[in-house]
Amino acid sequence: MIQIRWHGRGGQGAITAAKIFATAAFKSGYAGVVMAPTFGTERRGAPVFTSLKLSEEKIYDISPIETPDVVVVLDHLILTEVDVAAGLKPGGLVVLNTPKPLSAHDFGGARLAAADVTALSVEAGLPQGRVNSGIIGVLCRAFDAVPFDLVLAEIEAEFKTKKPQANVQAAKLAYEKTIVRGA
Amino acid sequence: MHIIEDGNVAAAMGVKLAGAQVIAAYPITPQTPLTEKLSEFVESGELRAQYIPVESEHSALAACIAAGSAGARAFTATSANGLLYMHEQIQWAAGARLPIVMCVVNRAVGAPWCIWNDHQDSISQRDTGWIQMYACDHQQIIDGVLKAFALAEAVSIPVMVCYDGYLLSHTYMPFEVPEEEKVARFLPPFEPSYALDPESPANLNTVTLPDVRMDVTGEMAHGYMEIRYLLQEDLRAALEVAQEIEDRFKEVFGRGGDALLEPYRCDDAEHIVVGLGSLTYQLRDVVEILRNEGHRVGVLGVRLYRPFPDEALAAALQHAAGVIVIEKAVSYGYEGALCSDLKAALLAHRTDGGRPPAVKGMIAGIGGRDIRTADLTDALRAHITGTPVEGPGWIGLKLYDSFQDEAPPQGTSRASARGRGRERE
Structure with missing residues (x-):
C-alpha cells in the first residue's frame, strides 16, 4: 500500500491535485x-490535508493515514504551521513547492524533491497561485508510481475548461526543474 | 465505466439514473453536497425532475409525501438534526405506505453540535416503519439507491439508504456507474397502485377509528390497528423481497448478491464481529491481522437493519463461540440498539438445546472520533483472549481523570460531573 498525504491551504486545490493523481493511478x-x-x-486559507491510499487490491480500511510514504506540500509557508513530516516513514519523500534552495529545508532523513512551482506555473501561463497541476509534476519526477503521460492526460481532462494546456505545461516544467535530495 | 468520485456524487448519480421525478430538500447544514449535485443535474437538464428547495427538512419530507401520493418517484436526503426534525413526517410516510427513498448521510446529533459521523441519527428512526439499508462503499451507495427505489415500490414502504458522513460522503474512491440501459431493465418507471386524481377526489389517511367499519362505498374497511398490522407484516415480508430484488440486480448488473448480511471469513470463525456501514469493511483488515496471529475471527456486516434479518443473523452466528457488536450509536440508558436486537434474535432462534454465543457490545466512533485500525485490533484481541480491559468498552475514549478533581463547571451538577469515570478510581 502506498500512502500519500497532501498538505495545502483551503481553496488551493490540494484535493483536486490528489484526485487527478488518484484517477491516473487507478487507470494505470x-x-x-x-x-x-x-x-x-475546510476554510479558505486554512491548512488542510488529504489522505490518498493506493493499492493493487481494493482498499477496505478508509481510516486516515498515519504513516505516509510521501507528503506533498503545495505551499512552503505551511511548514511554519504544520508538521508536515509527522509520521513519515523512514526514507520517505517530501515533495515541496518552494522558492528557496533545498538547503533551506530540513526534514531529517527524508528525501526531498522541490521546485518553485509558483513561479513555474506563472511561466506556463497560469494565474498567480495556481500550483496544483505543477506540484504533481514534482511528485512524478521523484516518485515513480504512475506513468507521467497518464498523469498529464488526467490533468488535461480535469482542467478541460480551465486552461488545460497551461496546466499540462506547468506540470511538465515542474517535472523538468525538480531537484531531488537524498537517495 | 468506473469513475473516482465522492460518496455524495455516487448517491446523486444513483438518484439521476433512477429517474426521480420530485426532489425536495433543505439545502443548509446539516445537508450535504448530495442535494447540490442533484440541483445541478436538474438545472443542466440531465435529470428531468421537479427540484423543490424547501424551508426545512420537515417540509422536504412533506413535499415528498405529497409527490408520492400523486404517484411520483420522490427523493430527499438529510443528516443528523435534519433527520430528527423530519421525525413526524417520517412516521407519516411509512403509515401512508409511500415508496419514498431518502439518503441519510449519517452524522452525530446535537447537543453538543457535531457534524461528524456516527449512526445516532438513523438508529433513532429505527422504529418508524421505514426500511433501512446501510452502505459500506460507494458501489453500495449508487447501487443501493437503485435497489431502494425497486424495493420501496415493490412493498409500498419508504426506504432510507444510510451511508457514513465524511467517511463515505466526502471520501473519493472508484465505483462503476450502472449503465442506463441496464437500469431501464432493472427499474421500470414507477406505476403507483393508487395516485391522487382530481377527477376522482378522495380523502387519504383521515381519522381512522379504533374498530373496523364500513367505508363510503359500503365495503368493510380496516381500522387503524389493521392498517398498522399490515405495515408490520409487509415489512417482515420485505426481507424476502429485498433478497429477490438483490438477485434480480445481480442478474442484470453482475454484482452484489446478499441483501441482508455481508459475511467475511465467518465460516470457520470462533468470534464474529457485527456492525453497520463502512466500519465493517475496515474490520476486514482487522480480521486479517488477528487471523495472522492465530485468532479465528470473521466480520458480518448488517446491510439491512430494518426489517431486522433476525433469522439470517442467528443462522450466520450460531456456530460462533462469541459475537462482538461494534456500534456508532447508543440506546442511551441501555446499550447499542443493534446489540440488543441481535441478542434477542439469538435467543429466539437458538437451535434446540444449543447455547447461543456470548455477546459483547462495544461502542466506537461517536461524533466522528477516529476509529484507528490498531485500536480496533487491540480491543478485539483483548476481548477474545479474555484480557481484562479497563474502562467502559468505548473504543478510542479519552476520559480525563483530572476533570473529577476540579469543581464542576457552572451549570453542571456535581452528580453529572462525578459520573465521568469516578468508578474507575
Missing part, C-alpha cells in the same frame, strides 16, 4: 484508491 492499474480530505474544517 491500482484497483484500490481511497482519497479522504480533512473532514469538516
Whole structure:
C-alpha cells in the first residue's frame, strides 16, 4: 500500500491535485484508491490535508493515514504551521513547492524533491497561485508510481475548461526543474 | 465505466439514473453536497425532475409525501438534526405506505453540535416503519439507491439508504456507474397502485377509528390497528423481497448478491464481529491481522437493519463461540440498539438445546472520533483472549481523570460531573 498525504491551504486545490493523481493511478492499474480530505474544517486559507491510499487490491480500511510514504506540500509557508513530516516513514519523500534552495529545508532523513512551482506555473501561463497541476509534476519526477503521460492526460481532462494546456505545461516544467535530495 | 468520485456524487448519480421525478430538500447544514449535485443535474437538464428547495427538512419530507401520493418517484436526503426534525413526517410516510427513498448521510446529533459521523441519527428512526439499508462503499451507495427505489415500490414502504458522513460522503474512491440501459431493465418507471386524481377526489389517511367499519362505498374497511398490522407484516415480508430484488440486480448488473448480511471469513470463525456501514469493511483488515496471529475471527456486516434479518443473523452466528457488536450509536440508558436486537434474535432462534454465543457490545466512533485500525485490533484481541480491559468498552475514549478533581463547571451538577469515570478510581 502506498500512502500519500497532501498538505495545502483551503481553496488551493490540494484535493483536486490528489484526485487527478488518484484517477491516473487507478487507470494505470491500482484497483484500490481511497482519497479522504480533512473532514469538516475546510476554510479558505486554512491548512488542510488529504489522505490518498493506493493499492493493487481494493482498499477496505478508509481510516486516515498515519504513516505516509510521501507528503506533498503545495505551499512552503505551511511548514511554519504544520508538521508536515509527522509520521513519515523512514526514507520517505517530501515533495515541496518552494522558492528557496533545498538547503533551506530540513526534514531529517527524508528525501526531498522541490521546485518553485509558483513561479513555474506563472511561466506556463497560469494565474498567480495556481500550483496544483505543477506540484504533481514534482511528485512524478521523484516518485515513480504512475506513468507521467497518464498523469498529464488526467490533468488535461480535469482542467478541460480551465486552461488545460497551461496546466499540462506547468506540470511538465515542474517535472523538468525538480531537484531531488537524498537517495 | 468506473469513475473516482465522492460518496455524495455516487448517491446523486444513483438518484439521476433512477429517474426521480420530485426532489425536495433543505439545502443548509446539516445537508450535504448530495442535494447540490442533484440541483445541478436538474438545472443542466440531465435529470428531468421537479427540484423543490424547501424551508426545512420537515417540509422536504412533506413535499415528498405529497409527490408520492400523486404517484411520483420522490427523493430527499438529510443528516443528523435534519433527520430528527423530519421525525413526524417520517412516521407519516411509512403509515401512508409511500415508496419514498431518502439518503441519510449519517452524522452525530446535537447537543453538543457535531457534524461528524456516527449512526445516532438513523438508529433513532429505527422504529418508524421505514426500511433501512446501510452502505459500506460507494458501489453500495449508487447501487443501493437503485435497489431502494425497486424495493420501496415493490412493498409500498419508504426506504432510507444510510451511508457514513465524511467517511463515505466526502471520501473519493472508484465505483462503476450502472449503465442506463441496464437500469431501464432493472427499474421500470414507477406505476403507483393508487395516485391522487382530481377527477376522482378522495380523502387519504383521515381519522381512522379504533374498530373496523364500513367505508363510503359500503365495503368493510380496516381500522387503524389493521392498517398498522399490515405495515408490520409487509415489512417482515420485505426481507424476502429485498433478497429477490438483490438477485434480480445481480442478474442484470453482475454484482452484489446478499441483501441482508455481508459475511467475511465467518465460516470457520470462533468470534464474529457485527456492525453497520463502512466500519465493517475496515474490520476486514482487522480480521486479517488477528487471523495472522492465530485468532479465528470473521466480520458480518448488517446491510439491512430494518426489517431486522433476525433469522439470517442467528443462522450466520450460531456456530460462533462469541459475537462482538461494534456500534456508532447508543440506546442511551441501555446499550447499542443493534446489540440488543441481535441478542434477542439469538435467543429466539437458538437451535434446540444449543447455547447461543456470548455477546459483547462495544461502542466506537461517536461524533466522528477516529476509529484507528490498531485500536480496533487491540480491543478485539483483548476481548477474545479474555484480557481484562479497563474502562467502559468505548473504543478510542479519552476520559480525563483530572476533570473529577476540579469543581464542576457552572451549570453542571456535581452528580453529572462525578459520573465521568469516578468508578474507575
